[in-house]
Amino acid sequence: MLEESGTEGPVGIDRGVADPDVGVLSAARADTPRPMMVLNGVSKSFGQMQALSQVDLEIHAGEVHVLLGENGAGKSTLIKTLAGIYAPDAGEILLDGNRLVLGGPSDARRAGISVIHQELALVPHLTVEENIVLGREPRFSIPGSIDRRVQRETAQRALELVGFDGDPRGKVANLTTARQQLVEIAKALAHRSRILVMDEPTASISERDATNLHAIIGDLKRRGVAIVFISHRMREVFELADRVTVLRDGRKILTALPHATTPELLIKAMVGRTVGSFYQRLERFVAGEVILETRALCSAAGLVDMNIVVRSGEVVGLAGLVGSGRTEFARAVFGLDRRTGGEVLLHQLPLPADPVRAVRSGIAFVPESRKEHGLALTKSVCDNLTLPALWKIFPHGLRSRRRADQVARGLIERLRIATRSTRQPVRTLSGGNQQKVVIGKWLPIEGNRRLIIIDEPTRGIDVGAKAEILKLVEGLAAEGCGILMISSELPEVVGFCDRVYVLQSGTVRGELSGAHLTEEAIMKLAVHHDS
Amino acid sequence: MTETTQTSAFRTFRGDTGAPLDPELRSIIARFVVLAVLCAGVALLNENFLSVANFTNVLRQASLLFLIAAGATLVIIAGAIDLSVGAILTLSACVAAGVIHATGSSGLGIATALAIGVSAGLANGILVAGLRLPPFLVTYGMLWILSGGALYYMGGIPITGFPREFRFLGSGFLLGIPVPILIMIAIALAGSVVLHMTMVGQQIVMMGANRAAATLAGIPVRRNLICVYVASGACAGLAAVVALGRVNSADPGMGDPLLLPSIAAILVGGTSLFGGTGTLLGTALGALLLTIVLNAMNLLTIGSAWQPFATGIVLVGAMLADAFLNRRRS
Known part of the structure; x- marks a missing residue:
């Protein structure tokens, strides 16, 4: 297991260090003409998130340079930097040996x-x-x-x-x-x-x-x-590429010659091991009765024959690249996207495609984007915490502020949400506390056989809040809820889920559990091996 | 503030003792103060302002403006808009006038006005919620369709003269108070109860604040949208009855001059055009504020050309004041 991804790559090589086994180009550099474009230590961060850190890259005339990396590895940020959409925080871009300052996309085009x-x-x-x-x-x-x-x-x-x-x-x-x-x-x-950059x-x-x-x-x-090419199709990479660069966590892990490497080595380089600790499960629970079952579920958003089972007490992961159909599956189950075939069974009974019915049958849906889909930012912590459970809190349809505050106060204490009062606008809370609100608002709808769908629950929040949230999710599983967790963080998926479905192109490509559940296995299923 | 809310992972929640005054209540109080100061100022400049005759007139005018804006306030709070209220009033008034003249029945006339209001609101609601068309376009189109309907129905000749008992709702008195003012109070109270003391009211506010989040929380967004449009149509129908009673005449242009002032009243009242915040009490105060400003200008013999100017100043002034107050608070 690697300590620090930037110092040494998982296949025993690093940028600039020649290694004949994987074919790093530093040795060959002397024979080849001067590179057309050079990136020196390019870094870019968005707030807390370091999207690119110290990336060095050489692009030669007449080569196809493939960029590989899992979701969030920094590929998109890198090409947006080349396109002049983002200005790097540090580092430089040289074109024909001259320093290139891109003020915007039109500068890039001119260059x-x-x-x-x-x-x-x-x-x-x-x-x-x-x-x-x-x-x-x-x-x-x-x-x-x-x-x-x-x-x-x-x-x-x-x-x-x-x-x-x-x-x-x-x-x-x-x-x-x-x-x-x-x-x-x-x-x-x-x-x-002279440089053509193509994103998938x-x-x-x-x-x-x-x-x-x-x-x-x-x-x-x-x-x-010169062609810079992002792809997830392994066969394509090996047919087309003159060189392959793997990015992970915003760092360049390696650049290799295709004939000197293998898909396995590249996948290993892509997943690696994320720096820092992540939450480890305290205990595993025995999976009970089936809570959710989909049979050949198809949707207008591109799902094809999705068969997925979630049992009581189980944390089931949905892994896959962006666009593989993970969120679309959740939306189809919840009734947000039109279903075009198959069926969804909740506790063995057909579940109609209607979010109102889904919530009333106990399904909780914690969306990926807090600000767009999770919170009414201008409204108070209390307003947000009581939203999905209004029908449960006020069964006669009459609303009392005192009762709402009481419910909100209970949740604030239970989840340790840092807020001055129940009336504070939720936009003034920190990201981690906002995420607690997004999850906590589903708790008043009690029940121990519920289906909890969580989409990227730990994105953009700090390590402490991450652990608290995962602990909360684990607690729900302990009560007997079935958890369906969508996550792009592979270490989290592997460490936290009992069973994982890997999706690709809107369908289930494989199911992993136990000893077979590894990051490499997930990536192998997630990328396109053939066409 | 930041050290308690942002950084500490420990329990920093300390009940509601430190809670600021509810922003909606604060905005109402601010408007009430402005209104009182305005009244006092105008009363000092002109002794006729506080006369019973003038003040009753002001309240009557404001009540019509409020009625047409009341339902539309709910629509805006829910995150949509209703531009058809003026046209709904026109068509309701014209057809109701025709029915009264044909049958002589006041009850049937009132029922007609309300039925047309409810139907038009339902049509708006179904187009917006059911077919997911943009609210602005649907109700703007409806404005033309209903205005055209009224024009066609009337054939260019106004209908005037209605029975005494029908005019009671628009120009009668009950216990010495003009009936439209009583209707305004009743609607404001009923609407406020729905908005603030029922679950549906809370749903309407929240879906206006973030439609996607409300949908994902299982709020019946489409049903509620239809409900607020129906409420808006019904209010416009009721406003038609009051207007007919007051002016004793129906013509196909009567609702047009009410649409833009009604939106002004809603916005001056503190309702956000983006949805999620607003009160009916605020709209009532907004209607009063705008009416009193125009009335004061008449009393002080300021040329009528300045009146739209004044409405604009009040509107922008209210927005500025809110922005200033909110900024200072945070």
Whole structure:
């Protein structure tokens, strides 16, 4: 087990240290030409969270450089830094040996860096041609007018390079995602980009389109374009990459040559072991009767045949990458997303897709985003703590402030929420205390066979509050509740859950428990091994 | 404050002794003080202001403004908006006038006005809650549809002259007090009880403060939205009856000049346009404040061109004062 991820990688190598086994490039550096772009000690933090710390990276002309890492490893922050969206707190970016200061996305574009985000950034109601020249339309002699002929020629040249076979004068809105991607690439080429950064370009397109995209990438590579590529598909990584860099917890763990490493080593590098201690379960409980069972649950949000069982006294984890369907599963069970097939059984009885009914049958849903979905920030601690249980606290429909305060006071004491009074606006509380409110408000709906769904319960709160919250969740399991916990923190999932379903592309890819429940096993199931 | 709320993990909760005055109560008191000072000032400048005739007139005018704003206040607290109240009043008044003239029955006229109000509110509610259309667009569209309906129904000729017993609600007296004022008090009380002393009232406030959080907490958001729109429509229907009784005439333009002042009354009363905060008592005080300012300008013979200007000053002044008070507190 590693102490400190930045000092030594889990596969025995570190940035800058040559290791023939995994093929770190430092030795080879002397033979290769000077890198096109160099990142030196780039750091970026958001409040308490260190998103990138001391990242060094070299990007060479004509290479495909794949970035790997689990959720929150810092990949997105890194490419947003390259795109000029974030300014680094420390460190520097060199382009052709010159220091590059990016004041915004337009500076990056001018420097020849184009970023293709997962959500494509084309204007849907403009034509393909118009999109390609957008922002640098060829001017005509009359000010304010556009030279359509030059526009067409520019666009045509770029489209030929990417093998675009659609109508250049058709609207972008009518194109498939794969074709839109080609337009984005063509746009980058028309803008003479030398570095093309792509965030999971193959995540949302078909196998055939992906093959086509690979061919285009190969072509661009030969023209000397540097390609930085985020992917979770292992096969793709090994087919395409010239070099692979693994990020974890905002640090660069290693850069390796694909032919000198293996998927297992890369996965090991991705998961590692997070610094700092995390909550350990005090005891495990014997799983009792089935509380929740879904049979072939499908939803409009993209779930496919989800079969999941949660028993009394059990903490069941849902693991997977962002977009794998974890939150969507919770939403479908709770009745927030439209179900398109299968069934949801709560205590063996069908549960209709209606949040009101879900709450009345004892289901608790602690959402991922406190501020958006969990709290009415301007309202008081009391207002928030009593919200889901109003029907339970005031069974006759008449509300008494004294009774509400009494319930709130009980919860404040029980959860040790640091607040001056029940009437204090919840926005003035610290993150950890807000999270206690988000969870605590479900406690007045008593019952010992409840289903508790918790989405990322420990995100963005300090270690002390984390432990308190997990202890509270464990207490609910001890009472006989079934816990369904969604978490991106793998050590937490492995250490805290009794059983884990790993999701990928909206369906269950595997179920792990006991000795098989390891971070490596989860990541192996979570990433795409084939197409 | 920060050391007790932010850092200590120990029990820092010490009951409600340190709790500040409830912000809503504070905002009501502030408005009451402003109103009293305003009345005293105008009374000093013009002796007619506090005369029974003038003051009754002010209260009558304010009560109509309040009635049309009362239900809409609930809609805004719930996080939506109702721009159709003026048009609902127009259509209710016109059709009710026609029914009274055709049948001679005052009761049927009142029932018609209320039924149209409730139906229009229900339509708004179903479109907003059921079909999830934006409240602004739905009720703005409804404004045109209902106004058009009234215009079509009337055919350009106003209907005037109603039976005495029908006009009682708009211009009668009970125990020496004008009836519209009694209606205003009754609605303000009933509405306040619903808003502050029932579970549904609390649900309405909370869904206005954060719709997503309320939905996730199992609050029947859509049902409650329909309810507040129906309440708003019913209030506009009731306001139509009062207006008919007062002016003794129905015409297809009568509700239009009431919409924007009603929103002003709601906002001056301290209700947040973003939902989640507000009181009916505040809207009543807002209606009084705006009416008294305009009345004082008339008494002091300040040109009527200055009146919209004054409304704007009161509105922005109220927002500024609230912002200032809230900032000082935190």
